[in-house]
Amino acid sequence: MIEFTDVVKSYEQGNKALNGVSMQIEDGEFVFLVGPSGSGKSTIIKLITGELKPTSGTVHVNGYSLERIRKREIPFLRRTVGVVFQDFRLIDNMTVYENVAFAMRVIGAKESEIKERVPYVLDLVGLENKTNRRPGELSGGEQQRLAIARALVNNPSTIIADEPTGNLDPARALEIMELLQEINNLGTTLLVVTHAQNLVNQFGNRVISLDEGLIVSDGLEEEAINEAQ
Numbered sequence: 001m002i003e004f005t006d007v008v009k010s011y012e013q014g015n016k017a018l019n020g021v022s023m024q025i026e027d028g029e030f031v032f033l034v035g036p037s038g039s040g041k042s043t044i045i046k047l048i049t050g051e052l053k054p055t056s057g058t059v060h061v062n063g064y065s066l067e068r069i070r071k072r073e074i075p076f077l078r079r080t081v082g083v084v085f086q087d088f089r090l091i092d093n094m095t096v097y098e099n100v101a102f103a104m105r106v107i108g109a110k111e112s113e114i115k116e117r118v119p120y121v122l123d124l125v126g127l128e129n130k131t132n133r134r135p136g137e138l139s140g141g142e143q144q145r146l147a148i149a150r151a152l153v154n155n156p157s158t159i160i161a162d163e164p165t166g167n168l169d170p171a172r173a174l175e176i177m178e179l180l181q182e183i184n185n186l187g188t189t190l191l192v193v194t195h196a197q198n199l200v201n202q203f204g205n206r207v208i209s210l211d212e213g214l215i216v217s218d219g220l221e222e223e224a225i226n227e228a229q
């Protein structure tokens with residue numbers, strides 16, 4: 001579960017990125033986080049992953065209290081939260097298989113576990129026939145699938161995807177959203193940051209809208225539209 005209570009985040013220069021955000025995301029939910037550039041979306045992601053601490057208020061993520069988490073606990077928190085970065089952060093000189101296996105190796109997984117799990121997640125994201133390619137030999141949509149596979153491989157309870165359809169054509173974007181929906185159907189909590197209003201409308205999931213560091217609506221898309229009217 002993710003729970004923000006009265007979260008304020010000011011950056012050193014005095015920039016207030018979040019002005020008192022409260023929200024709760026239950027296990028198993030699929031939530032879209034939308035808002036214009038500068039509204040605080042990345043700050044929310046960084047607070048969830050422990051990259052930033054709140055200036056005031058509390059952030060609870062999967063049993064960890066982030067306002068007072070110790071440095072040595074952060075790797076354990078991060079095993080519960082898989083992040084799909086906007087710029088993918090793939091390792092160019094490793095194959096598809098190795099990119100995913102590496103994420104398991106760094107947390108000390110056994111080779112037998114890696115051999116079982118990596119093919120499973122590559123199959124889930126539809127890259128089973130590309131295991132020996134390198135990221136540079138994949139399309140944008142395939143690179144996105146690889147980034148999703150890597151975020152999934154250590155079986156986190158939560159996945160955060162930052163603009164997962166940002167650079168894709170509409171057909172590929174829809175496929176990626178469908179894949180994320182499928183992953184959610186298998187039980188993983190999904191928080192998807194997106195500008196793709198058309199996809200948000202199509203999926204009918206909960207939408208949290210941010211503006212200038214405040215939540216301006218939170219609910220199913222239809223309710224959010226009604227509230228705005």
Ligand code: ADP
Binds near residue numbers: 011015
């Ligand atoms: P979004 O992801 O919605 O574009 P951000 O969370 O990146 O928004 O930014 C929210 C606000 O915080 C913006 O006004 C931005 O300029 C400011 N901000 C973000 N990161 C920093 C930083 N490292 N230092 C100072 N201000 C920052």
